[in-house]
Amino acid sequence: MLFRDITVIDENFEVRNHCYVGVRGDKIAYLSDELPKEDFGEVYGGRDKVLLPGFVNAHCHVAMTLLRGYAEGLPLDRWLHEKVFPFEAQIQSEHFYYGAMLGIAEMLACGVTSFSEMYFSCEEIARAVAESGIKCNLAVGVTSPVPPVPFEDNLLVRHMFSLFKRWDGAKNGRIKIDTCLHAEYTTDEETVRGMARLAKEKGSITHVHLSETREEHEGCKARRGGRTPARYFADCGLLESRAHFAHGVYLEEGDRELLRAAGASVAHCPASNLKLGSGVTDVPALLKSGVNVAIGTDGAASNNNLDMLSEMRLCSLLGKGIAGDPCLLPPREVLYMATRAGALSQGREDCGLIKEGFRADLTVLDLHRPHIQPVHDVLGAVVFGAKASDVVLTMCDGRVLYKDGVYLTLGEESIMAGADRSAKEILNRIGPVRQIESISE
Numbered sequence: 001m002l003f004r005d006i007t008v009i010d011e012n013f014e015v016r017n018h019c020y021v022g023v024r025g026d027k028i029a030y031l032s033d034e035l036p037k038e039d040f041g042e043v044y045g046g047r048d049k050v051l052l053p054g055f056v057n058a059h060c061h062v063a064m065t066l067l068r069g070y071a072e073g074l075p076l077d078r079w080l081h082e083k084v085f086p087f088e089a090q091i092q093s094e095h096f097y098y099g100a101m102l103g104i105a106e107m108l109a110c111g112v113t114s115f116s117e118m119y120f121s122c123e124e125i126a127r128a129v130a131e132s133g134i135k136c137n138l139a140v141g142v143t144s145p146v147p148p149v150p151f152e153d154n155l156l157v158r159h160m161f162s163l164f165k166r167w168d169g170a171k172n173g174r175i176k177i178d179t180c181l182h183a184e185y186t187t188d189e190e191t192v193r194g195m196a197r198l199a200k201e202k203g204s205i206t207h208v209h210l211s212e213t214r215e216e217h218e219g220c221k222a223r224r225g226g227r228t229p230a231r232y233f234a235d236c237g238l239l240e241s242r243a244h245f246a247h248g249v250y251l252e253e254g255d256r257e258l259l260r261a262a263g264a265s266v267a268h269c270p271a272s273n274l275k276l277g278s279g280v281t282d283v284p285a286l287l288k289s290g291v292n293v294a295i296g297t298d299g300a301a302s303n304n305n306l307d308m309l310s311e312m313r314l315c316s317l318l319g320k321g322i323a324g325d326p327c328l329l330p331p332r333e334v335l336y337m338a339t340r341a342g343a344l345s346q347g348r349e350d351c352g353l354i355k356e357g358f359r360a361d362l363t364v365l366d367l368h369r370p371h372i373q374p375v376h377d378v379l380g381a382v383v384f385g386a387k388a389s390d391v392v393l394t395m396c397d398g399r400v401l402y403k404d405g406v407y408l409t410l411g412e413e414s415i416m417a418g419a420d421r422s423a424k425e426i427l428n429r430i431g432p433v434r435q436i437e438s439i440s441e
Helices: 062-067 076-088 093-110 123-132 155-165 189-202 214-223 230-235 254-260 270-275 283-289 308-323 329-339 339-345 377-384 411-430
Strands: 002-009 015-024 027-032 043-045 047-054 056-060 114-118 135-140 175-177 178-181 206-210 243-247 265-268 294-296 363-366 391-396 400-403
Touching: 002 363, 002 377, 027 175, 027 254, 043 114, 056 243, 056 294, 056 339, 062 076, 062 114, 062 329, 062 411, 076 243, 076 308, 076 411, 093 114, 093 123, 093 400, 093 411, 114 206, 114 339, 123 135, 123 155, 123 175, 123 254, 135 155, 135 178, 155 265, 178 189, 189 329, 206 230, 214 230, 230 254, 230 411, 243 254, 254 283, 265 339, 270 308, 283 294, 294 308, 294 329, 294 339, 308 329, 329 339, 329 377, 363 411
Parallel strands: 002 043, 002 047, 056 114, 114 135, 135 175, 178 206, 206 243, 243 265, 265 294
Antiparallel strands: 002 015, 015 027, 047 363, 363 391, 391 400
């Protein structure tokens, strides 16, 4: 495909007008303000459109689309134990598949080309990723059973090993398997140390919930001799390999330095943290410390959508409002967080930039919309004005997956029907607590 006469957000996150971008195979092969001499096949007209790197959803529980709106108005502890865990206990393989497909469809329509996924049963999620064409860093959220068992005998660890064997590097590298711990408060020290050893052995990135709530953060200090979760994980060897931490709402100054020194990333999830009343991550302090900060939606159960455009806007506004400084988190910085920083957090060095030789993970936004026009500042229009409905094309590895409201690899109606059926079956197993009504009914 050749994107003709289109506005581009280039590798420096600067705006370049009237550009030509050629895609061959899975790579960006041409970028110039001059028409190429070679033939790139289909020509895509770029008038009133902007070409961005694909968004990376840096922390997600994609199959939790089945719980969208199910557990409202509860603090995290009650949200988990009274609603989420009982629901999840009844999810079966087909349900995981349809929940994942529903979330992937939503993300493709929002311009997402890759996501970092943590859940407890991932085989059907991997199948959904493979069929859809999107990228994913997939991880089993390992917890410690009660009573404790040796690391290798943990059923979740065994599941992770099977995923490594079958899916790591599959589909031309679109699927990567990460090591993972659910959180400090759901794992014992033997499990943490075992995961640290495994991450070094595999050379993998470890995905972990970190300091999401005040109770979690302070509880760890009480349990671990005054050590914060970050300090505890470092002492267990987890930061000797690359780590990818979700949330980081209650990180302390020493924690930020630990993460910077280890080359760790933090996935900021503004909407989810607000909705659960967890607080707000100090993103400016993390960036000032030199920590790579990406953006994630978390799951639809705690966010209600997987819309990276709304997360970008919220990220910037929160940083400005809390600090009382309108200059913080400008559009260029936030776009970097939602694209290149997310790719780096996944260990995808050749993704997240519009640059020759990089993977063709691309998103096109139509700026010819009443809520965006007139465009005085393209970057500001994207971060503060654009909506998910303005995404008109999503391409991953040079393959168009979504174009002008049409999915090219997914059956939208069958997915929604399967997800609706799955949610009802799960609720029937739980008991007569609540029923879901289809709009069609």
